[in-house]
Amino acid sequence: MKRFALVVWLLLLAIPVAAQTLFVRSLPGGATLLVSQEPDAKSVVIEAFFRVGVADENAAGESGLSALLTRTWASGGANRSASRIARDIGQFGTLGVFQTADYIELWTQSDYADSEIAAQTLLSNVVAAPVFPDSAVAEAKKEVTQDRTIRADALLGHALEKLRARVFALSPTGRDLLGDAENAGQLTVAGLRRFHARTVGSDASRAVFVVAGRMGADEAERLVRSALAAGDFAPFRSAETKKKETTPALAVVPPGLRPLDLRRAAPTRLSLVGYAAPGTRTGATRTATLHVLDAVMGAGKDCRLFGLRDRLRDGETPIGYDITSRLEAGRDQSLWVAYVSGVEGTTETATARIIGECRAVSDGSRPITDAELTRAKSLLIGKHRRERQRLTERASALGVAQVMGLGAGFEANYAERIGAVTLADVQELAREMFAANAGSVTTGSP
Numbered sequence: 001m002k003r004f005a006l007v008v009w010l011l012l013l014a015i016p017v018a019a020q021t022l023f024v025r026s027l028p029g030g031a032t033l034l035v036s037q038e039p040d041a042k043s044v045v046i047e048a049f050f051r052v053g054v055a056d057e058n059a060a061g062e063s064g065l066s067a068l069l070t071r072t073w074a075s076g077g078a079n080r081s082a083s084r085i086a087r088d089i090g091q092f093g094t095l096g097v098f099q100t101a102d103y104i105e106l107w108t109q110s111d112y113a114d115s116e117i118a119a120q121t122l123l124s125n126v127v128a129a130p131v132f133p134d135s136a137v138a139e140a141k142k143e144v145t146q147d148r149t150i151r152a153d154a155l156l157g158h159a160l161e162k163l164r165a166r167v168f169a170l171s172p173t174g175r176d177l178l179g180d181a182e183n184a185g186q187l188t189v190a191g192l193r194r195f196h197a198r199t200v201g202s203d204a205s206r207a208v209f210v211v212a213g214r215m216g217a218d219e220a221e222r223l224v225r226s227a228l229a230a231g232d233f234a235p236f237r238s239a240e241t242k243k244k245e246t247t248p249a250l251a252v253v254p255p256g257l258r259p260l261d262l263r264r265a266a267p268t269r270l271s272l273v274g275y276a277a278p279g280t281r282t283g284a285t286r287t288a289t290l291h292v293l294d295a296v297m298g299a300g301k302d303c304r305l306f307g308l309r310d311r312l313r314d315g316e317t318p319i320g321y322d323i324t325s326r327l328e329a330g331r332d333q334s335l336w337v338a339y340v341s342g343v344e345g346t347t348e349t350a351t352a353r354i355i356g357e358c359r360a361v362s363d364g365s366r367p368i369t370d371a372e373l374t375r376a377k378s379l380l381i382g383k384h385r386r387e388r389q390r391l392t393e394r395a396s397a398l399g400v401a402q403v404m405g406l407g408a409g410f411e412a413n414y415a416e417r418i419g420a421v422t423l424a425d426v427q428e429l430a431r432e433m434f435a436a437n438a439g440s441v442t443t444g445s446p
Contacts, residue, residue: 020394022412023217027225029204029235034398034408035220036212038391044115044213045395046224047107048127049403051206052199054101055332057179058172064144064179065195068187070099071140072132073106096392101177102331103403109392112214116223123209123227130196137189148178155266156339159443164328164335166260167274167439171251173333204235208402212395250333251276253437259351262443269343269444271320271350275358275433277327277334280404287406288417289425290327290334293433295376296368296426297361298325298338299383302375304361305338308353319343319350331404336433347442355438362434364427373423381415 023035053066098105106127110118151157161176168174179187200206211220228236253276278286298305305325309318321342328335338358340350360366388394401411410417 031204031207034210035217041213047210049208049399050200054175055172119227124230163274163441168251210399259440266444271347272339272441273354274439277336279332284410292421294327358434361430
């Protein structure tokens with residue numbers, strides 16, 4: 001184990017990390033601007049994050065609006081048609097759109113010389129003055145339907161969505177990100193405009209803008225302010241302070257919940273076990289601890305879960321081919337999932353063995369060791385550096401940390417945050433999470 005940790009640390013030293021200086025600035029209406037100055041970068045990335053998702057849908061009493069908003073937003077503009085925006089963006093760079101249950105992310109990457117037009121096209125025409133034309137909304141509905149079909153065809157993706165709904169049945173977190181298929185036809189252009197107006201359209205504090213690359217902080221701020229001012233978006237000219245964020249009820253998995261069997265013809269079988277975990281709003285320290293616990297349990301072949309295949313006790317047999325974990329972070333609550341791919345034996349046995357391993361960590365009968373803690377930290381820091389090699393990845397990660405309530409400093413100082421986590425911190429969180437009830441889903445051929 002010590003030799004493994006030494007090798008990982010040597011590999012970390014070999015991974016180059018871009019020279020990055022972070023500036024955090026406030027914009028009118030309570031919006032936040034993050035500038036990641038990287039003088040050696042070849043391009044400029046401009047990102048816009050908006051805190052809007054399933055919790056807002058729950059408050060509005062509707063389903064699927066954030067998915068529709070995501071797929072419509074970049075298709076319309078006050079000054080150009082959807083096809084014209086796509087054409088203009090294609091002339092100088094790329095445009096991307098991404099969605100989670102908590103936020104929508106829009107980004108563009110261009111050469112430094114084209115950063116002015118990139119900002120104007122993204123911020124002025126898409127962000128600051130959306131019009132949501134009927135044709136774009138109709139096309140977005142088709143895309144949502146297609147995405148729902150694709151997800152249902154994917155064995156793991158479909159099972160994860162069903163598990164999320166089961167674990168968070170008593171919380172808005174359990175709402176389907178793609179909305180309710182039965183009510184999809186009832187969503188209207190007027191309803192989408194109202195949803196936008198009630199959320200990001202009236203509260204600039206939900207917005208986080210990121211400028212990363214070879215641009216100074218003052219120049220980046222001027223660029224963003226100018227682009228936003230060009231659009232007819234009142235919240236960005238307001239002096240109002242940040243609106244208070246409501247706290248939804250947190251889910252508790254009820255006792256005696258039976259496993260959900262999604263049995264279907266497939267080349268493999270999956271068993272998934274899910275636990276409710278702390279959301280990012282609980283703070284940077286707790287989030288870092290959750291990352292370490294996840295790595296101890298399910299990252300790499302030396303993790304606890306993989307031991308259910310390779311490090312068997314007397315009389316035990318492997319429960320499957322691949323055993324790992326997955327952490328789906330949420331602002332209010334996160335979902336921690338352990339799953340087995342290629343189940344050997346019965347899915348009931350696989351599920352019981354996973355829960356038993358989690359309980360053994362929770363009750364202290366097989367506590368986490370110092371060696372496991374060291375290995376987990378090394379893996380996390382190495383993975384973090386490996387996944388930040390592109391400018392777009394670094395810019396996106398800063399915005400995600402900010403919009404999720406952790407602050408950009410969590411991302412910028414990730415190694416220090418992980419390094420500060422103690423064995424006692426991890427063991428306490430394990431007791432809290434794994435002593436609670438779990439939800440489980442099985443799928444694939446019997």
